[in-house]
Amino acid sequence: xxxxxxxxxxxxxxxxxxxxxxxxxxxxxxxxxxxxxxxxxxxxxxxxxxxxxxxxxxxxxxxxxxxxxxxxxxxxxxxxxxxxxxxxxxxxxxxxxxxxxxxxxxxxxxxxxxxxxxxxxxxxxxxxxxxxxxxxxxxxxxxxxxxxxxxxxxxxxxxxxxxxxxxxxxxxxxxxxxxxxxxxxxxxxxxxxxxxxxxxxxxxxxxxxxxxxxxxxxxxxxxxxxxxxxxxxxxxxxxxxxxxxxxxxxxxxxxxxxxxxxxxxxxxxxxxxxxxxxxxxxxxxxxxxxxxxxxxxxxx
DNA sequence: CAAGCTTGGGCAACTTTCAG
DNA sequence: CTGAAAGTTGCCCAAGCTTG
Numbered sequence: 001x002x003x004x005x006x007x008x009x010x011x012x013x014x015x016x017x018x019x020x021x022x023x024x025x026x027x028x029x030x031x032x033x034x035x036x037x038x039x040x041x042x043x044x045x046x047x048x049x050x051x052x053x054x055x056x057x058x059x060x061x062x063x064x065x066x067x068x069x070x071x072x073x074x075x076x077x078x079x080x081x082x083x084x085x086x087x088x089x090x091x092x093x094x095x096x097x098x099x100x101x102x103x104x105x106x107x108x109x110x111x112x113x114x115x116x117x118x119x120x121x122x123x124x125x126x127x128x129x130x131x132x133x134x135x136x137x138x139x140x141x142x143x144x145x146x147x148x149x150x151x152x153x154x155x156x157x158x159x160x161x162x163x164x165x166x167x168x169x170x171x172x173x174x175x176x177x178x179x180x181x182x183x184x185x186x187x188x189x190x191x192x193x194x195x196x197x198x199x200x201x202x203x204x205x206x207x208x209x210x211x212x213x214x215x216x217x218x219x220x221x222x223x224x225x226x227x228x229x230x231x232x233x234x235x236x237x238x239x240x241x242x243x244x245x246x247x248x249x250x251x252x253x254x255x256x257x258x259x260x261x262x263x264x265x266x267x268x269x270x271x272x273x274x275x276x277x278x279x280x281x282x283x284x285x286x287x288x289x290x291x292x293x294x295x296x297x298x299x300x
Numbered sequence: 301c302a303a304g305c306t307t308g309g310g311c312a313a314c315t316t317t318c319a320g
Numbered sequence: 321c322t323g324a325a326a327g328t329t330g331c332c333c334a335a336g337c338t339t340g
Binding site: 128224226227228229230248249 | 313
């Protein structure tokens with residue numbers, strides 16, 4: 001079983017897998033060891049921390065063609081382990097709020113941004129629009145159960161997240177979605193899936209990785225129901241653009257509070273998007289979005 | 301009578317439209 | 321092209337209603 005030298009302070013599984021980035025993992029406590037089981041990037045994972053410095057994992061099943069090397073690359077990519085923050089911390093500590101936070105949470109860079117599939121995050125981003133977070137676990141589970149492939153392991157069932165190609169091939173897609181209450185008010189997911197397929201499907205979504213932020217954002221916003229917020233969510237989480245800040249009232253309140261700015265914390269208007277981005281960007285540059293994610297996670 | 305269920309107003313979070 | 325207002329949607333919460 002692959003073992004990796006990843007220190008606890010650089011990857012805190014317990015936070016990262018449960019801070020509303022992914023809704024597809026569960027904890028199993030057995031023989032004094034916490035195991036994390038879940039589905040990500042078309043693979044069924046069992047992950048556990050061996051000790052403070054090492055992590056071990058097992059790919060129980062892959063829904064697509066894979067081998068040990070690819071799995072390892074995907075593991076590193078999923079947890080965004082390519083990013084190392086040590087060189088930046090001293091610079092960032094010049095910011096008083098960051099400094100205070102860092103001194104109280106020396107392991108805060110164990111809170112990483114997960115790199116999930118673009119399509120899965122697109123779906124998730126739209127779920128956030130209408131679903132209370134407590135219910136998202138159930139909705140995603142049901143969605144995968146209805147449209148995905150099952151893998152049985154011991155007494156557990158895992159379901160793949162369907163691809164856009166698979167979904168749009170279904171004859172009764174619209175009806176199945178409605179029957180299972182996967183709805184977005186008057187609009188529906190079927191329309192979105194078809195649009196994505198028409199734009200080039202999975203290949204198109206993957207190709208966004210190579211485009212610059214402005215272009216990728218524009219491409220994403222062409223889809224129905226995808227506005228600036230959802231697009232930025234994907235840019236940050238799936239496309240590794242860590243300077244992008246998907247902002248909302250929550251972060252405005254946090255900034256206003258922690259930096260004593262006396263902003264109007266009742267309303268969130270379009271120019272706030274720009275303000276928040278510039279405010280964080282000046283301090284944290286190409287990692288503004290990453291830091292924002294940490295701020296929000298630690299603020300709970 | 302209490303506990304659970306239903307309903308509706310108010311509000312937040314988005315997208316879309318529109319004016320300058 | 322920019323930014324603000326309008327439009328859309330569903331959450332939240334509590335009052336009222338139902339049921340055992």
